[in-house]
Structure formats: structure tokens, C-alpha cells
Amino acid sequence: xxxxxxGDVELEVDDRAALALDVAELGPGSFVLRNxxxxxxxxxxxxxTVVHLWWRGVAYRLEDAAQGPRASQRQxxxxxxxxxxxxxxxxxxxxxxxxxxxxxxxxxxxxxxENAIRAPKDGRIKTIAAKVGxxxxxxxxxxxxx
Numbered sequence: 680x681x682x683x684x685x686g687d688v689e690l691e692v693d694d695r696a697a698l699a700l701d702v703a704e705l706g707p708g709s710f711v712l713r714n715x716x717x718x719x720x721x722x723x724x725x726x727x728t729v730v731h732l733w734w735r736g737v738a739y740r741l742e743d744a745a746q747g748p749r750a751s752q753r754q755x756x757x758x759x760x761x762x763x764x765x766x767x768x769x770x771x772x773x774x775x776x777x778x779x780x781x782x783x784x785x786x787x788x789x790x791x792x793e794n795a796i797r798a799p800k801d802g803r804i805k806t807i808a809a810k811v812g813x814x815x816x817x818x819x820x821x822x823x824x825x
Contacts, residue, residue, distance in 0.1 A: 694720060726817045731790070734801040734820045734822075738790075759796050762814040765789030770811055776804050786823050787815060 680804045701713040705720075712719045721734040730741040763782070765787040778798040787794045805823040809815060 729763070731763075737814065737821055742813055759784065759799070759824070761789075761796075761817055761819045761821055762794050763789045765815060767809045767811055767813045767815060767821075768793065770807060770809065772807065774804050774806055778802060778804060778824065784790040785809065787821075798824060800824065808814050 698808065699715065703711050703713070705711055707725050708722050710721055710723060711718045712721060715762060719734070719766055723733075724731045728742060732739040748772060767785055768782075769786040770786045771786075774780075778784060778801070780800050781791075782798045783795045784798060784804065785796045787796060802824040805825045807822050808819075815821065
């Protein structure tokens with residue numbers, strides 16, 4: 680038996696048996712998973728290299744580990760990007776301010792969740808390209824750190 684675990688979801692598969700799964704799209708972002716006589720509805724949206732999956736009342740964020748971190752997450756990258764479409768609800772720093780690694784610079788609200796954009800390294804803020812109330816798209820550079 681092979682056991683797959685992700686959060687609260689567990690799946691045990693007999694290594695000798697084949698899975699007969701079928702996935703059908705019901706509409707944009709809505710799918711049904713069929714396994715024999717059982718059916719389960721799930722929702723799935725891709726934003727850049729991230730897949731957001733809603734299944735059994737739980738939201739999952741899936742990233743392809745083979746792709747490595749995005750430029751905004753790498754230590755050498757100076758630009759911090761919006762992680763997904765959303766609205767800037769707080770700007771806690773200004774151009775010229777010094778920041779320490781991990782310090783909050785601004786917050787983007789997306790899918791009813793607050794996503795803090797934090798400094799990936801110690802440095803000084805070169806530019807902030809967003810203000811409170813701005814709508815941002817994924818991959819938009821919001822902050823540059825030097």
C-alpha cells in the first residue's frame with residue numbers, strides 16, 4: 680500500500696491496483712472527480728505557477744517544486760510581486776525606509792485572506808508601486824529593495 684497525505688486528506692492506494700479516476704470540467708474552475716460510482720466536486724484555479732484548489736471545504740495552494748522559487752522569493756531578487764490578484768489594504772513602509780528580513784512592507788487581501796508582503800532580505804526600499812486601495816494582478820512588482 681502507498682499512502683498519500685496532504686493536510687487532513689489521506690489516500691491509500693494498493694500498489695498492485697490501478698486507479699480508474701476521471702476528471703470532467705463542469706464550468707470555468709469547477710470540476711467533478713469520478714472514481715467508480717463515487718463523485719466529488721472540486722474547484723481549481725491556476726494563477727501563474729500556483730494552483731489554488733478547493734476540495735472538501737479546504738483551500739490548498741499547490742506549487743511545482745521543480746520550478747524553484749519565483750524571483751520575488753529568491754534572496755537575490757529585489758522586486759517583490761503580488762502573489763495573486765487582490766487589493767492592497769495596508770502599506771507599512773515608504774521609499775527610503777530600511778527593512779529587516781521578514782519585516783512586513785504591505786498587505787494584499789486576496790480571496791478573503793490577508794497576504795503580507797515581507798522583505799526577503801535586509802535592505803532599503805527603493806520604490807513602492809502600490810498604495811492602499813489599489814487592485815493588483817499576480818506578478819505585478821509592488822516593492823523594490825536595494
